[in-house]
Amino acid sequence: xxxxxxxxxxxxxxxxxxxxxxxxxxxxxxxxxxxxxxxxxxxxxxxxxxxxxxxxxxxxxxxxxxxxx
Numbered sequence: 167x168x169x170x171x172x173x174x175x176x177x178x179x180x181x182x183x184x185x186x187x188x189x190x191x192x193x194x195x196x197x198x199x200x201x202x203x204x205x206x207x208x209x210x211x212x213x214x215x216x217x218x219x220x221x222x223x224x225x226x227x228x229x230x231x232x233x234x235x
Contacts, residue, residue: 173200177208 168188170176176193177200191209193202200208 172198173202173205173208176200176205180209181212
């Protein structure tokens with residue numbers, strides 16, 4: 167398990183680790199610097215990390231989130 171402080175750091179860590187080390191990524195939609203949705207997109211559309219893309223879970227439920235995302 168790796169904990170990071172913001173979305174930018176999450177993307178950097180994911181891009182730097184060995185292929186397949188993470189089986190899941192848990193993000194908060196309201197992370198600092200880069201939110202969870204932006205971080206997910208950054209990881210999953212980057213050619214260098216596309217094959218490493220792991221399922222992403224957001225751990226908070228709000229009606230406004232379901233409408234927005």
